[in-house]
């Protein structure tokens with residue numbers, strides 16, 4: 400069994416989508432516990448690539464293909480996971496109003512998915528009211544806000560306030576090039592991360 | 608010296624009479640806000656794509672007035688590719704790319720004519736039209752030969768990802784489909800070479816090759832991927848620009864350190880904008896000042912939007928002290944005068960450049 404789990408991890412790190420899917424199916428047929436496949440093979444692989452990305456040893460293209468392979472593997476795995484095991488939690492993610500930068504947010508989505516979260520991506524240039532609506536509709540475990548401009552970043556405290564009016568206990572994570580830990584604290588956010596891999600780590604930490 | 612002579616001298620890495628002042632871009636809102644200091648004849652506050660022809664002409668004239676009043680040494684024109692509206696937020700250009708427009712700045716491609724490598728064969732290439740160069744022509748007509756005429760054109764990386772409608776898709780294919788990525792870059796490059804020809808024919812002096820290759824952390828692709836998928840196309844473009852008697856520099860925000868040698872080897876004459884959050888201009892000057900003209904570095908993330916005029920002056924003084932001695936420096940913001948920048952701060956930046964930028968530089972540390 401260790402062999403197949405290792406092979407799955409390797410296929411993800413190398414971004415081999417078809418191979419990942421095939422190996423996951425093979426493992427399932429061989430009777431390997433689906434949770435084990437997820438937690439002992441797939442997630443550690445994403446963790447590995449994410450960590451290397453953080454250290455500057457891997458670049459965005461490698462992260463993207465690994466995330467795609469992970470997704471492909473999940474397609475095979477998901478139907479076999481019990482309802483409660485499907486994910487670590489739900490995250491609603493969007494870029495704030497006036498801001499059309501999408502790449503950072505999309506990478507955060509990929510890394511969150513890679514860490515086992517379900518993500519609803521509500522896009523870019525998202526009005527504050529739309530964040531509130533999406534929060535109401537999905538009741539996520541975490542709301543993630545991305546901002547790439549020092550001007551649009553000023554929307555963050557506004558969104559946080561509006562969402563907290565809906566649910567005072569809402570967990571909110573923020574990030575984007577101009578955002579700092581200090582700004583996140585001042586805005587009342589629960590978490591900040593400087594990159595996509597750390598974002599996934601932070602989300603796990605927030606949900607304890 | 609004329610503005611143009613100043614810019615060309617800086618590109619030659621010699622000292623002009625004073626540090627040239629130039630900007631890569633002003634958004635519509637920024638032009639109008641700056642214009643208010645000098646004229647009442649302003650267009651309504653809208654995106655250029657939504658303006659009538661008459662309003663567009665007024666916007667351009669406002670920009671030229673600002674350039675003249677502030678005695679800018681160079682002016683940047685963009686290609687005015689015709690677009691047709693799709694809905695309130697989107698327009699479509701001649702390649703069939705869907706662009707999302709935004710109040711806070713330039714548009715981005717969100718959909719392209721190519722979604723799969725197999726689409727490339729059927730792609731109908733767009734060829735630059737004379738009307739795409741109307742801004743350049745108007746600028747040459749209005750400001751004449753006294754200022755350097757810069758034309759900004761997205762590079763092969765940006766053109767490629769725009770044709771796919773997303774940068775992530777292109778980066779995915781960097782790993783998965785190297786052949787496709789190269790063919791696509793060549794399609795983009797062939798188009799860019801045509802643009803370079805028409806820029807030369809219409810009075811441009813300098814090409815600004817746009818298209819970011821980096822972000823805060825590092826480059827968007829690995830140095831090896833840059834070497835393989837971008838560098839050869841950069842080489843073709845710089846060689847062609849030089850053949851046509853033009854100078855050409857690379858624009859990229861972010862931390863470009865991992866591929867700076869490549870930028871020099873690809874034949875660029877300069878590098879813009881040395882984003883201060885990611886790169887130290889003193890270090891760039893030390894390592895590349897003998898081979899590249901350096902442009903930019905005045906912070907448009909915090910300083911120009913939120914700083915005081917005194918802080919702007921101090922930053923200009925310090926940047927000139929570090930980057931200007933010996934020549935080879937053109938002052939500008941660290942990206943553009945975007946809608947978040949205070950117009951007063953931009954004017955303060957230009958004034959400070961005149962105050963401290965006289966050669967020989969005499970600014971104490």
Ligand code: B12
Nearest residue numbers: 499500501503545549574575594595711712713819822942
């Ligand atoms: C690519 C880019 C663009 C592209 C965007 C394409 C797209 N579809 O996204 C285009 C060309 C369209 C663009 C436009 C503009 N841009 Co721009 N852009 C960039 C650039 C070069 C890289 C951004 C990027 O994609 N990075 C790659 C990703 C992976 O990194 P990231 O976004 O930082 O995200 C990471 C982390 O921040 C974090 N993260 C991100 N979101 C979140 C969310 C959460 C919850 C968490 C925890 C973490 C997290 O994780 C991510 C992955 O590791 C930056 C430069 C820079 N240094 O960042 C400028 C930059 C952001 N842009 C800038 C500017 C000025 C503009 C314009 C205003 C230009 C103009 N004058 O028109 C317009 C504005 C458009 C608009 N309305 O939004 C400035 C912002 C200055 C400021 N005011 O603060 C920057 C900093 C460049 C500079 N030299 O100063 N831009």
